[in-house]
Amino acid sequence: MAALPAPETSSSTRFESVLEAVRAAILAGEFEPGKRLHEIKLTTLLGVSRTPVRAALQKLASEGLLDYTPNRGYTLREFSMDEVISAYEVRAVLEGLAARLSAERGLNVGEIGTLQQALRDGDDLLRNGHITDEHRSEYSRINACFHVTIHASAGSRLLNDMVYLCQQVPVSSPRNVVAFEEVDVRRRHEDHHRIFEAIVGREPWRAEMLMRDHVASVKSSLIRSLASPAAVQAATKTARRLRR
Amino acid sequence: MAALPAPETSSSTRFESVLEAVRAAILAGEFEPGKRLHEIKLTTLLGVSRTPVRAALQKLASEGLLDYTPNRGYTLREFSMDEVISAYEVRAVLEGLAARLSAERGLNVGEIGTLQQALRDGDDLLRNGHITDEHRSEYSRINACFHVTIHASAGSRLLNDMVYLCQQVPVSSPRNVVAFEEVDVRRRHEDHHRIFEAIVGREPWRAEMLMRDHVASVKSSLIRSLASPAAVQAATKTARRLRR
DNA sequence: GTCAAAGATAATGTATACATTTTGTGCTTG
DNA sequence: CAAGCACAAAATGTATACATTATCTTTGAC
Structure with missing residues (x-):
């Protein structure tokens, strides 16, 4: 060792x-x-x-x-692929709930500003034609900011803690980086816009469904990339954990 | 002290x-x-x-x-009523997910037997006209058996652990026993029948919605009983935790 | 009299010795 | 040779002494 x-x-x-x-x-x-x-x-x-x-x-x-x-x-512990996948299922319903609660409570001005900034930053990043690895890394930060803000605005510590627990589940596959096609990143960023719209518009049910599907789509990407190993990018030591 | x-x-x-x-x-x-x-x-x-x-x-x-x-x-920690209520929200989506996963995977014979037994025991208990405190206590056991079996059949340890965490949230109110009217108990037992039917019939979406509403109804009872203190039964030292 | 700083007190953080339990080894025995 | 017991080794459980940090008290200056 x-x-x-x-x-x-x-x-x-x-x-x-x-x-x-x-x-x-x-x-x-x-x-x-x-x-x-x-x-x-x-x-x-x-x-x-x-x-x-x-x-x-x-x-x-x-x-x-x-x-x-x-x-x-x-x-x-060893994590089977089933457990990794169900961790995404759990996270999908939890983040969906967070979006619903956020829409029910309403965002404060600070949270609105943070989310709008995250959306603008994403827009700027994706404006160019091709996205590099640095772009992916930067988008990962923007993405995390967007989600964390919504978790916090839900106002439930239990919910926050549970989302954290979901993120602690390691990926057992030796090649554990989900292949994020450029089209996937763009689609997920579009999701963010709609989720923000639903929360600001105080549409709890719509916010929940959009967020649920948004997170669940990562699970789908994971399954797809595992089904066709050729689509799996080279895994780097620095990116051991899945981001959504 | x-x-x-x-x-x-x-x-x-x-x-x-x-x-x-x-x-x-x-x-x-x-x-x-x-x-x-x-x-x-x-x-x-x-x-x-x-x-x-x-x-x-x-x-x-x-x-x-x-x-x-x-x-x-x-x-x-001190738990505000908001936190207690959102714990039920969390539990509702988690147990809903458990029911969905259970319906997707399908029950094994042992699980089917356990659930059927729980349903029969509940039927027998509620056959008589009036239910006593002992009946409530016994039904609580049957109820727990029903839910635990479904959690287990979902096959996700993460999900199980999280439901456990939800149940660890104490109720901050000094009078912390939800008033379970007899009609509520009967309605929830009917819920169990339909949930079982949905899982056995491999209807994941229906199972999830039924279970979600089933658990969320306890949250509603809690809010109702807090809104009208007259409806709150005398709290006993032995029943400090809310059952669903 | 109020505030601040320094020392005293008490709490938590850490290391280590000892107790208990597990686990591995080798012997005996059938 | 296999199975089982006994002993030895090692790992975890617990207690306690000491180190470090926080908190309280006191004292002093303004």
Whole structure:
């Protein structure tokens, strides 16, 4: 097993450093699914005592990355493709609910501004004919901003936490980057415009259905790309997690 | 603050005993919302060291009952009525999704048998004219069995975990038992029949809508009973949590 | 009298020793 | 040779001492 990065990043407590280090190691594939993560091995790897290691493992278990059995420690969960797909199903209904609640409550001026800015930024980015990898990366940021703002405007912490949990589900496939065709990006950006319109127009049901289908379309892309491996782009180490 | 029950219940590790003891104390209202839960006070109350106490507090925080801030410990969350209501919204869409996935996958013979038994037991219970408190308690068990079976048949652990999280949201109101009129119980049992029919008949969309409305109706009951306090039954210490 | 800074107090963060449980190894036994 | 028991090794569970951080109190200056 390769040495883990030093935990002294920028966090205040060792627990947080260890948490991020172990999480990164898991997502980087440093551990085998189903295998145990021994506390002592991690302490020697990270140069800290068992106390923060135990806390970090417990947190990762609560996020769903590890399984815990009393007196037997933690094992790395393995995620089947079914579980990854159903994570998108869950996320679709949750984000749909967030859009509905947001439309019911109404957006405040700050949220409207943020969403409009995200829409404008996306428009500018997609104005040019061809989109490069930098464009994709930038759009990913814009996209996240758009969705996070809607989650927050729903006003439910439970809902926020659950969307976060969905995003913690790793993709088990070795080539785990969904192939985003340019046409897909453009279509999803159009979705954003309509979703914003529905929320601002206080149309809860329409907002929910649009958002649900918007998120579910990523699931469809995932299934399509897995069915035809030729369409799968080369996976990079830096993009291990699916964005919508 | 009253003394907590002794932790030596029947669990193997002290961590689990402490977890249940503190959880019970929280739900019994032994702590004030927004106030800190000091580790040392809990150690003296429970007669264990800080190690299992810390682990239990961390778990409770991951379940959403406590807030954690580094170097500042844990505080008891307070749940507004809005949060309680949106917890039911979340649960409605999640259980709706579970019913849809169940209808898509199809039930196995064991699941069909369990559900049919739950439906028959409910029929028998509601055959008599008037229902007593024991009937309500027994129906609660039957109801839980029905729902749990459907969650399991959906085949998504993430979904299961999230429904569990919804159920962990405590009700902040001092009178926290929803008034279940007899007519409500009968209507919900009828819902169960139709939901079962939709799942067995492999009608995913219908199953989802029926289940969603079924769970959402509890939210409506909650709002109704809060709007007219006269309709709120006397709350008992033994029924601190809302059942659907 | 109010505010601020410094010290005292108390809480959480961490390391480590010890207890308990699991797990692996090798021996015995049928 | 296989099965099972006993012991040994290692891992997790727990307690506790110490380190670090937050909080409270007191003291001083303005």
